[in-house]
Amino acid sequence: MSSAQQNFNAGQTQGQTQVKAEEFVQSTKETASAATDKANAAANTTGQTAQQNKDESAGFLQQTGEQVKNMAQGAVDSVKHTLGMDKK
Template structure:
Protein backbone atom coordinates (compact mmCIF):
# COMPACT_ATOMS: atom_id res chain seq x y z
CA UNK A 1 0.00 0.00 0.00
CA UNK A 2 2.94 2.18 0.17
CA UNK A 3 2.59 2.77 -3.45
CA UNK A 4 -0.97 3.97 -3.10
CA UNK A 5 -0.05 6.26 -0.22
CA UNK A 6 2.97 7.58 -2.10
CA UNK A 7 0.84 8.14 -5.13
CA UNK A 8 -1.72 9.96 -2.99
CA UNK A 9 0.97 12.15 -1.41
CA UNK A 10 2.54 12.82 -4.78
CA UNK A 11 -0.84 13.82 -6.21
CA UNK A 12 -1.52 15.98 -3.24
CA UNK A 13 1.92 17.64 -3.53
CA UNK A 14 1.32 18.14 -7.23
CA UNK A 15 -2.06 19.72 -6.50
CA UNK A 16 -0.53 22.03 -3.91
CA UNK A 17 2.29 22.94 -6.29
CA UNK A 18 -0.22 23.61 -9.05
CA UNK A 19 -2.35 25.71 -6.69
CA UNK A 20 0.73 27.57 -5.47
CA UNK A 21 1.76 28.18 -9.09
CA UNK A 22 -1.71 29.52 -9.93
CA UNK A 23 -1.60 31.80 -6.90
CA UNK A 24 1.82 33.11 -7.91
CA UNK A 25 0.64 33.54 -11.48
CA UNK A 26 -2.42 35.49 -10.29
CA UNK A 27 -0.26 37.54 -7.91
CA UNK A 28 2.12 38.41 -10.76
CA UNK A 29 -0.83 39.45 -12.97
CA UNK A 30 -2.15 41.71 -10.22
CA UNK A 31 1.29 43.23 -9.64
CA UNK A 32 1.77 43.77 -13.38
CA UNK A 33 -1.66 45.37 -13.66
CA UNK A 34 -0.91 47.61 -10.65
CA UNK A 35 2.44 48.61 -12.15
CA UNK A 36 0.76 49.32 -15.49
CA UNK A 37 -1.89 51.44 -13.76
CA UNK A 38 0.73 53.33 -11.76
CA UNK A 39 2.76 53.95 -14.93
CA UNK A 40 -0.33 55.30 -16.69
CA UNK A 41 -1.16 57.56 -13.74
CA UNK A 42 2.42 58.83 -13.59
CA UNK A 43 2.42 59.46 -17.35
CA UNK A 44 -0.90 61.31 -17.11
CA UNK A 45 0.40 63.42 -14.22
CA UNK A 46 3.57 64.21 -16.18
CA UNK A 47 1.49 65.12 -19.23
CA UNK A 48 -0.71 67.42 -17.14
CA UNK A 49 2.31 69.04 -15.50
CA UNK A 50 3.93 69.56 -18.91
CA UNK A 51 0.77 71.18 -20.25
CA UNK A 52 0.52 73.47 -17.22
CA UNK A 53 4.18 74.44 -17.52
CA UNK A 54 3.79 75.08 -21.25
CA UNK A 55 0.71 77.24 -20.64
CA UNK A 56 2.52 79.20 -17.92
CA UNK A 57 5.49 79.74 -20.25
CA UNK A 58 3.13 80.78 -23.03
CA UNK A 59 1.41 83.33 -20.78
CA UNK A 60 4.74 84.62 -19.50
CA UNK A 61 5.99 85.00 -23.06
CA UNK A 62 2.78 86.76 -24.08
CA UNK A 63 3.13 89.12 -21.11
CA UNK A 64 6.76 89.82 -21.95
CA UNK A 65 5.83 90.47 -25.58
CA UNK A 66 3.10 92.90 -24.53
CA UNK A 67 5.49 94.67 -22.17
CA UNK A 68 8.11 94.88 -24.91
CA UNK A 69 5.51 96.18 -27.35
CA UNK A 70 4.37 98.84 -24.88
CA UNK A 71 7.96 99.84 -24.15
CA UNK A 72 8.69 100.04 -27.88
CA UNK A 73 5.65 102.27 -28.41
CA UNK A 74 6.72 104.52 -25.53
CA UNK A 75 10.27 104.73 -26.86
CA UNK A 76 9.04 105.43 -30.38
CA UNK A 77 6.72 108.14 -29.07
CA UNK A 78 9.52 109.72 -27.08
CA UNK A 79 11.84 109.53 -30.09
CA UNK A 80 9.15 111.04 -32.31
CA UNK A 81 8.68 113.88 -29.83
CA UNK A 82 12.42 114.45 -29.58
CA UNK A 83 12.73 114.40 -33.37
CA UNK A 84 9.95 116.97 -33.66
CA UNK A 85 11.60 119.13 -31.02
CA UNK A 86 14.97 118.82 -32.76
CA UNK A 87 13.34 119.62 -36.10
CA UNK A 88 11.79 122.76 -34.66
CA UNK A 89 15.05 123.78 -33.01
CA UNK A 90 17.14 123.10 -36.09
CA UNK A 91 14.53 124.81 -38.26
CA UNK A 92 14.87 127.94 -36.13
CA UNK A 93 18.65 127.76 -36.26
CA UNK A 94 18.62 127.26 -40.02
CA UNK A 95 16.19 130.14 -40.44
CA UNK A 96 18.43 132.42 -38.37
CA UNK A 97 21.49 131.32 -40.34
CA UNK A 98 19.62 131.93 -43.59
CA UNK A 99 18.63 135.42 -42.48
CA UNK A 100 22.22 136.21 -41.50
CA UNK A 101 23.51 135.01 -44.86
CA UNK A 102 20.80 136.94 -46.70
CA UNK A 103 21.57 140.10 -44.69
CA UNK A 104 25.30 139.69 -45.29
CA UNK A 105 24.69 139.20 -49.01
CA UNK A 106 22.43 142.25 -49.11
CA UNK A 107 25.07 144.26 -47.27
CA UNK A 108 27.72 143.10 -49.71
CA UNK A 109 25.46 143.95 -52.65
CA UNK A 110 24.78 147.41 -51.26
CA UNK A 111 28.50 147.97 -50.64
CA UNK A 112 29.35 146.98 -54.22
CA UNK A 113 26.57 149.21 -55.60
CA UNK A 114 27.78 152.10 -53.48
CA UNK A 115 31.40 151.53 -54.45
CA UNK A 116 30.62 151.54 -58.15
CA UNK A 117 28.10 154.34 -57.85
CA UNK A 118 25.18 152.20 -58.86
CA UNK A 119 23.15 152.82 -55.72
CA UNK A 120 20.19 155.20 -55.69
CA UNK A 121 20.46 158.26 -53.54
CA UNK A 122 17.81 156.89 -51.18
CA UNK A 123 19.73 153.62 -50.81
CA UNK A 124 22.96 155.51 -50.16
CA UNK A 125 21.35 157.67 -47.54
CA UNK A 126 19.72 154.70 -45.89
CA UNK A 127 22.78 152.41 -45.92
CA UNK A 128 25.56 154.99 -45.57
CA UNK A 129 24.08 158.08 -43.89
CA UNK A 130 27.40 159.65 -42.90
CA UNK A 131 29.08 159.35 -46.28
CA UNK A 132 26.31 160.58 -48.55
CA UNK A 133 26.05 164.22 -49.32
CA UNK A 134 23.00 165.35 -51.13
CA UNK A 135 22.93 167.96 -53.74
CA UNK A 136 19.48 169.40 -53.74
Protein backbone atom coordinates in the same frame (compact mmCIF):
# COMPACT_ATOMS: atom_id res chain seq x y z
CA MET B 1 3.53 48.64 -9.61
CA SER B 2 0.07 47.98 -10.92
CA SER B 3 -1.21 49.06 -14.28
CA ALA B 4 -3.67 51.45 -12.61
CA GLN B 5 -0.85 53.07 -10.65
CA GLN B 6 1.22 53.44 -13.81
CA ASN B 7 -1.70 55.06 -15.62
CA PHE B 8 -2.27 57.38 -12.67
CA ASN B 9 1.41 58.40 -12.62
CA ALA B 10 1.42 58.95 -16.39
CA GLY B 11 -1.70 61.12 -16.17
CA GLN B 12 -0.24 63.11 -13.31
CA THR B 13 2.98 63.69 -15.23
CA GLN B 14 1.03 64.73 -18.31
CA GLY B 15 -1.03 67.19 -16.27
CA GLN B 16 2.05 68.71 -14.67
CA THR B 17 3.70 69.02 -18.09
CA GLN B 18 0.61 70.73 -19.49
CA VAL B 19 0.55 73.22 -16.60
CA LYS B 20 4.25 74.01 -17.09
CA ALA B 21 3.69 74.47 -20.83
CA GLU B 22 0.78 76.85 -20.20
CA GLU B 23 2.87 78.82 -17.71
CA PHE B 24 5.69 79.04 -20.26
CA VAL B 25 3.32 80.25 -22.99
CA GLN B 26 1.84 82.88 -20.66
CA SER B 27 5.29 84.05 -19.62
CA THR B 28 6.36 84.28 -23.26
CA LYS B 29 3.25 86.32 -24.12
CA GLU B 30 3.94 88.72 -21.24
CA THR B 31 7.58 89.10 -22.28
CA ALA B 32 6.60 89.75 -25.89
CA SER B 33 4.00 92.29 -24.79
CA ALA B 34 6.53 94.09 -22.58
CA ALA B 35 9.06 94.13 -25.42
CA THR B 36 6.44 95.51 -27.80
CA ASP B 37 5.54 98.24 -25.31
CA LYS B 38 9.20 99.20 -24.92
CA ALA B 39 9.73 99.23 -28.69
CA ASN B 40 6.67 101.42 -29.19
CA ALA B 41 7.84 103.81 -26.48
CA ALA B 42 11.30 104.00 -28.05
CA ALA B 43 9.84 104.63 -31.50
CA ASN B 44 7.58 107.35 -30.11
CA THR B 45 10.49 109.02 -28.32
CA THR B 46 12.63 108.80 -31.46
CA GLY B 47 9.84 110.37 -33.52
CA GLN B 48 9.42 113.19 -31.05
CA THR B 49 13.17 113.83 -30.97
CA ALA B 50 13.34 113.83 -34.76
CA GLN B 51 10.48 116.34 -34.96
CA GLN B 52 12.13 118.55 -32.34
CA ASN B 53 15.45 118.43 -34.23
CA LYS B 54 13.64 119.25 -37.48
CA ASP B 55 11.93 122.23 -35.86
CA GLU B 56 15.21 123.47 -34.38
CA SER B 57 16.97 123.10 -37.74
CA ALA B 58 14.22 125.02 -39.51
CA GLY B 59 14.51 127.83 -36.95
CA PHE B 60 18.29 127.90 -37.32
CA LEU B 61 18.07 128.03 -41.12
CA GLN B 62 15.49 130.80 -40.98
CA GLN B 63 17.66 132.81 -38.59
CA THR B 64 20.74 132.26 -40.76
CA GLY B 65 18.79 133.31 -43.85
CA GLU B 66 17.74 136.53 -42.14
CA GLN B 67 21.34 137.25 -41.18
CA VAL B 68 22.56 136.68 -44.73
CA LYS B 69 19.79 138.90 -46.10
CA ASN B 70 20.67 141.67 -43.64
CA MET B 71 24.37 141.41 -44.48
CA ALA B 72 23.62 141.59 -48.20
CA GLN B 73 21.39 144.63 -47.69
CA GLY B 74 24.17 146.24 -45.65
CA ALA B 75 26.63 145.58 -48.47
CA VAL B 76 24.25 147.11 -51.02
CA ASP B 77 23.75 150.18 -48.81
CA SER B 78 27.51 150.51 -48.36
CA VAL B 79 28.15 150.37 -52.10
CA LYS B 80 25.36 152.91 -52.75
CA HIS B 81 26.87 155.22 -50.14
CA THR B 82 30.36 154.84 -51.59
CA LEU B 83 29.07 155.70 -55.07
CA GLY B 84 26.93 158.53 -53.76
CA MET B 85 23.71 156.82 -54.75
CA ASP B 86 22.16 156.69 -51.29
CA LYS B 87 19.15 158.94 -50.71
CA LYS B 88 20.36 160.47 -47.43
